[in-house]
Amino acid sequence: MVMLMPxxxxxxxxxxxxVLPHMEILYxxxxxLTRSDSDAQDLVQDTLLRAYRAIDRFDGxxxxxxxxxxxxxxxxxxxxxxxxxxxxxxxxxxxRSTDFADMEDPEALVVDPMLSAAVEDSFSTLPDKYxxxxxxxxxxxxxxxxxxxxxxVPVGTIxxxxxxxxxxxREQLGEGDVAAIGQGGH
Amino acid sequence: xxxxxxxxxxxxxDTLEHLQSYLDGETDSKTARxxxxxxxxxxxxxxxxxxxQQIKVSLRAPKVEVDPQVLQAxxxxxxxxxxxxxxx
Numbered sequence: 001m002v003m004l005m006p007x008x009x010x011x012x013x014x015x016x017x018x019v020l021p022h023m024e025i026l027y028x029x030x031x032x033l034t035r036s037d038s039d040a041q042d043l044v045q046d047t048l049l050r051a052y053r054a055i056d057r058f059d060g061x062x063x064x065x066x067x068x069x070x071x072x073x074x075x076x077x078x079x080x081x082x083x084x085x086x087x088x089x090x091x092x093x094x095x096r097s098t099d100f101a102d103m104e105d106p107e108a109l110v111v112d113p114m115l116s117a118a119v120e121d122s123f124s125t126l127p128d129k130y131x132x133x134x135x136x137x138x139x140x141x142x143x144x145x146x147x148x149x150x151x152x153v154p155v156g157t158i159x160x161x162x163x164x165x166x167x168x169x170r171e172q173l174g175e176g177d178v179a180a181i182g183q184g185g186h
Numbered sequence: 187x188x189x190x191x192x193x194x195x196x197x198x199x200d201t202l203e204h205l206q207s208y209l210d211g212e213t214d215s216k217t218a219r220x221x222x223x224x225x226x227x228x229x230x231x232x233x234x235x236x237x238x239q240q241i242k243v244s245l246r247a248p249k250v251e252v253d254p255q256v257l258q259a260x261x262x263x264x265x266x267x268x269x270x271x272x273x274x
Contacts, residue, residue: 012268020264023257028250041256048264112240119244137210138245144212163206169241 014055018063019048025121029068032113033075043078047071064121068114115173122172130165137162196224201231209238 026047030040050070058066123131136147137158144162148155196204201224207213208221225232 015264015268020261023260023264024252027252027257027260031250037253037256041260044260045263048260048267052267112244115240116244116247119241120249123245134245138242144210159207159212162210166206166238166241170237 011052011056014058014060015052018055018058018060019051019067022064022067025064025117026067026071028120029071029113029117030075032116033071034078039078043071043075046074046078050074064118068118072114118173119169122169125172126165126168130161130168133158133161134165196220198224198228198231201225201228202234205231205235206238209235209242 026044030043034040034043047070136142144155144158147158201221204213204217204221
C-alpha cells in the first residue's frame with residue numbers, strides 16, 4: 001500500500017533542516033536569558049515563529065548563529081513589553097542594573113548566554129580525551145600538573161589535549177557564530 | 187647583555203602559541219611578560235584572548251537541565267508551525 005504524503009514545501013524543508021535540529025540549544029539559551037521554564041518555552045516558540053517567517057531569506061550558513069540572533073532580538077522585545085519603563089526611564093534601568101553587583105559569582109557578569117550555549121553544544125561533541133582534560137582544568141580548576149597527576153599522563157599531554165580541545169570548540173563555533181555572538185545579534 | 191641583544195618581541199604567532207597557557211596562568215614570568223606586551227599593542231590577539239576567556243568562563247557556567255518532555259513539546263510545536271503553513 002502506498003501512502004500519499006503531501007509534498008513538503010521548500011520553506012518547510014529548510015525549516016526542518018536548519019531550525020529543528022537546534023531545539024535543545026535554543027531552549028538552553030532561552031532558559032539562560034529568562035531563568036524561567038515557562039518564559040523560556042514562550043521565547044523559543046516566538047523564535048521559531050520568527051525563524052519560519054524569515055527562513056526564505058536565510059542563506060543556510062551558520063544556522064545556530066542565525067537562530068540565536070533571532071532569539072536575542074525576540075528577547076529584547078519580550079523584555080520591552082514586560083518592563084517598558086526600562087526603555088523610557090534610564091534612571092530606573094540604571095538602578096536595576098546595579099542589582100547585579102550583589103550577585104554571588106562575579107564571573108556570571110561576563111557569561112554571554114548565547115556563547116555559553118554554543119560552547120556547551122560544541123563541548124558535548126568533543127572526543128572523550130579532550131573533554132576529560134577540559135573538565136579537569138576548566139570545570140574543576142586543576143593546574144596542568146594536578147590534571148597530569150590525576151590521569152597519570154605527562155604535563156605536555158594535558159597541555160596539548162586541552163589546547164586542541166578548546167581549539168576544536170573555537171572552530172565549531174565558526175567565524176559566523178563568533179561574529180554574530182560578538183555583535184550581540186545587532 | 188646578551189639577553190637584551192637576543193631578546194625580541196613576540197609576533198602574533200609566538201603569542202598565539204602561548205595564549206592558552208597564558209590564560210591558564212601556566213607560563214613562566216618571562217613568557218607572560220612578552221605575551222602581555224604583545225597583547226597591549228595587538229587588538230587581533232586581544233580579541234582571540236577574549237574569545238578563549240569566554241569559552242573558559244562559559245564552560246564553568248552552571249548547566250541548564252533540559253526536561254525531555256519540554257523538548258518534545260517544542261519540537262512538536264516547531265513541526266506544527268511548518269506543517270500548518272504547508273497545508274494552507
